[in-house]
Amino acid sequence: MTAPQAPAPTHAPRTLVEKIWQHHVVRPASADAPAILFVDLHLVHEVTSPQAFAELAARGVKVRRPDLTVATMDHSTPTTPRVNGHHVALSDRLAAAQLSRLEANCREYGVPLFPLGHDRQGIVHVIGPELGLTQPGMTVVCGDSHTSTHGAFGALAFGIGTSEVAHVLATQCLLQAPPRTMEVRVEGRLGYGVSAKDLILGIIAHIGVAGGAGHVMEYTGPAIRALDMEGRMTICNMSIEAGARAGCIAPDEVTFEYLAGRPYAPRAAQWIDAVERWRELRTDVGAHYDRTVSIDASELAPMISYGTNPGMAIPVTGRVPEPRVAADEQQRATLERALGYMALQPGQPVLGIPVDVVFLGSCTNARLSDLRAAAGVLRGRKLAPNVRMLVVPGSQQVKRQAEAEGLDAVFASAGAEWRESGCSMCIAMNGDQLAPGQYAVSTSNRNFEGRQGKGGRTFLASPLTAAATALRGVITDVRTLA
Amino acid sequence: MDPFTSLVSTAVVLRVDNVDTDQIIPARFLKITDRDGLGPHAFADWRYDASGTPRADFPLNAPGAGDAKILVAGRNFGCGSSREHAAWALHALGIRVIVCPSFADIFRNNAHANGMLPVALNEPEHALLLDALTHNPALPIAVDLASQSLTAAGLHCTFSIDPFAKHCLLRGVDTLGFLLAAAPEITAYEASHHAPVCCT
Ligand code: SF4
Numbered sequence: 001m002t003a004p005q006a007p008a009p010t011h012a013p014r015t016l017v018e019k020i021w022q023h024h025v026v027r028p029a030s031a032d033a034p035a036i037l038f039v040d041l042h043l044v045h046e047v048t049s050p051q052a053f054a055e056l057a058a059r060g061v062k063v064r065r066p067d068l069t070v071a072t073m074d075h076s077t078p079t080t081p082r083v084n085g086h087h088v089a090l091s092d093r094l095a096a097a098q099l100s101r102l103e104a105n106c107r108e109y110g111v112p113l114f115p116l117g118h119d120r121q122g123i124v125h126v127i128g129p130e131l132g133l134t135q136p137g138m139t140v141v142c143g144d145s146h147t148s149t150h151g152a153f154g155a156l157a158f159g160i161g162t163s164e165v166a167h168v169l170a171t172q173c174l175l176q177a178p179p180r181t182m183e184v185r186v187e188g189r190l191g192y193g194v195s196a197k198d199l200i201l202g203i204i205a206h207i208g209v210a211g212g213a214g215h216v217m218e219y220t221g222p223a224i225r226a227l228d229m230e231g232r233m234t235i236c237n238m239s240i241e242a243g244a245r246a247g248c249i250a251p252d253e254v255t256f257e258y259l260a261g262r263p264y265a266p267r268a269a270q271w272i273d274a275v276e277r278w279r280e281l282r283t284d285v286g287a288h289y290d291r292t293v294s295i296d297a298s299e300l301a302p303m304i305s306y307g308t309n310p311g312m313a314i315p316v317t318g319r320v321p322e323p324r325v326a327a328d329e330q331q332r333a334t335l336e337r338a339l340g341y342m343a344l345q346p347g348q349p350v351l352g353i354p355v356d357v358v359f360l361g362s363c364t365n366a367r368l369s370d371l372r373a374a375a376g377v378l379r380g381r382k383l384a385p386n387v388r389m390l391v392v393p394g395s396q397q398v399k400r401q402a403e404a405e406g407l408d409a410v411f412a413s414a415g416a417e418w419r420e421s422g423c424s425m426c427i428a429m430n431g432d433q434l435a436p437g438q439y440a441v442s443t444s445n446r447n448f449e450g451r452q453g454k455g456g457r458t459f460l461a462s463p464l465t466a467a468a469t470a471l472r473g474v475i476t477d478v479r480t481l482a
Numbered sequence: 483m484d485p486f487t488s489l490v491s492t493a494v495v496l497r498v499d500n501v502d503t504d505q506i507i508p509a510r511f512l513k514i515t516d517r518d519g520l521g522p523h524a525f526a527d528w529r530y531d532a533s534g535t536p537r538a539d540f541p542l543n544a545p546g547a548g549d550a551k552i553l554v555a556g557r558n559f560g561c562g563s564s565r566e567h568a569a570w571a572l573h574a575l576g577i578r579v580i581v582c583p584s585f586a587d588i589f590r591n592n593a594h595a596n597g598m599l600p601v602a603l604n605e606p607e608h609a610l611l612l613d614a615l616t617h618n619p620a621l622p623i624a625v626d627l628a629s630q631s632l633t634a635a636g637l638h639c640t641f642s643i644d645p646f647a648k649h650c651l652l653r654g655v656d657t658l659g660f661l662l663a664a665a666p667e668i669t670a671y672e673a674s675h676h677a678p679v680c681c682t
Contacts, residue, residue, distance in 0.1 A: 094513035159564040163596070170658060337498070428510070
């Protein structure tokens with residue numbers, strides 16, 4: 001394990017991020033160059049890797065540590081239900097070429113791959129944790145911004161571009177400047193019908209979509225400690241939507257219990273050693289954060305986005321903001337543009353807005369607890385006739401567990417589509433997409449213009465709000481369902 | 483990587499905050515295995531109407547916009563997805579400098595990796611530049627990396643940049659080559675920090 005083994009020479013109190021950082025420095029930063037940082041786990045998917053492998057090939061360089069690299073196929077894979085156990089053929093020639101390129105690259109460079117059809121395939125940020133690959137104290141990177149998800153385990157996990165993917169493939173290292181740290185302290189406890197998704201939407205609305213820029217956010221406080229691992233992953237996942245480099249949560253018994261017995265987690269004596277080291281992974285009393293914000297979870301209602309970035313979110317009982325009260329001219333223009341795209345009126349209540357599609361999926365909210373929460377709302381009920389609901393489990397393992405509990409039957413008898421795992425309508429690369437002008441309530445993480453299909457309009461919300469909305473056909477406060 | 487030292491060019495102005503990488507290059511264009519051919523798809527959903535015709539009111543479609551090497555836009559440019567395709571798409575359009583009040587972290591790295599210079603001006607200077615460009619859309623802007631300065635008409639601003647990024651841009655440093663040269667130190671590190679997990 002690469003959890004810190006020795007105290008810092010100074011014995012000065014350190015943050016969690018500083019501990020992980022210092023342990024991974026191969027060469028310290030100098031006046032001339034940033035630090036060289038070692039990467040413990042490199043996750044790879046089909047969309048952001050082909051050009052990086054090509055760079056290695058052009059230089060005649062091998063993957064330095066295929067044993068610390070894992071690939072899967074998720075972004076452009078079909079999620080249409082299998083027929084007789086077989087995936088439908090890829091109708092998209094370009095997607096097929098990209099998938100076969102990943103397969104060829106993994107074969108050539110000896111990188112383990114969980115391909116389409118494998119029982120461990122899934123969204124890269126869902127399978128890393130569920131396989132026990134993601135562990136406390138690690139540095140984890142992937143050519144994908146939602147790599148921040150893995151910070152929920154007390155890892156330093158962040159997204160990188162394809163040039164940096166090549167750096168890590170070739171050297172297992174990155175050139176990095178030390179991040180600034182920001183404590184996001186969450187007091188109180190979440191109320192009835194209010195989930196981790198609502199909390200992170202509330203945090204982003206509070207600090208803004210660039211509020212975490214240049215920082216790693218560490219979430220602390222009783223409301224965070226009360227979350228299970230899946231809720232913590234939802235929180236860290238969306239750190240990037242606040243502009244942060246990464247998000248993290250110090251590991252505790254909840255973390256260790258989640259990891260115990262996972263396929264790649266340490267076993268026997270090694271497990272005992274690992275847990276002992278992991279317990280050191282917390283911010284010391286008196287350590288200094290560059291910034292601190294705090295928020296009271298008890299005051300939160302279920303949140304929903306109304307605009308075209310994840311910071312444009314309000315309580316589901318709220319009204320669409322008025323551009324005329326914006327702080328400055330540019331913010332007014334931004335809001336007007338967003339409301340124009342969404343075709344919403346200033347001052348309009350969001351409750352009661354009709355929606356066409358409900359998407360339950362993505363690396364933010366497609367784990368077992370998310371499916372359970374939504375199924376709990378839908379059990380024994382029918383979707384509103386105007387609504388199409390897609391349920392896309394985050395991984396094959398999630399799908400299998402959900403089926404073992406009969407959740408697939410709950411969704412199917414409500415009238416929802418039970419699909420194969422993948423990114424699906426979160427990014428709309430695989431044919432699962434909104435039509436122009438359609439409204440969706442989505443449990444994913446980005447409501448950017450066209451994100452879920454050109455011209456599509458996204459309301460981001462929790463699985464509970466998504467399920468309640470699917471039943472009524474209009475945006476609904478789950479707390480008001482009988 | 484091609485070095486970047488200085489340039490003089492007109493600018494395209496996009497008065498939008500939080501331009502996310504999904505706008506710069508929509509996801510449906512990411513199904514490629516090389517870096518080429520993204521220029522025509524850059525800003526596709528803002529640039530073309532439903533029939534694929536260029537929208538006359540989109541700045542990149544204005545006469546002369548194709549010659550501009552500078553893009554001036556709003557706060558938090560390049561937020562969202564880490565896709566380096568966004569930098570490749572802008573590069574393919576001929577853009578080499580992006581001038582904004584602030585940038586998203588991953589996009590800034592991706593721009594540097596492709597020999598492009600993100601220039602973060604403070605808000606008042608950025609506003610003055612926008613004013614000047616409103617009065618004269620054909621205003622030539624000079625950007626010089628060595629002196630970290632931007633000059634346009636009467637406006638003279640300086641900007642900050644990470645010293646290593648500056649060094650790499652000025653000399654066209656091969657950062658992967660730089661890391662590969664650190665192999666002995668990486669090997670020493672690996673020997674003293676045994677691997678946490680083995681994926682194979
Ligand atoms: S589910 Fe969405 S956000 Fe998550 S990795 Fe896939 S495309 Fe990215």
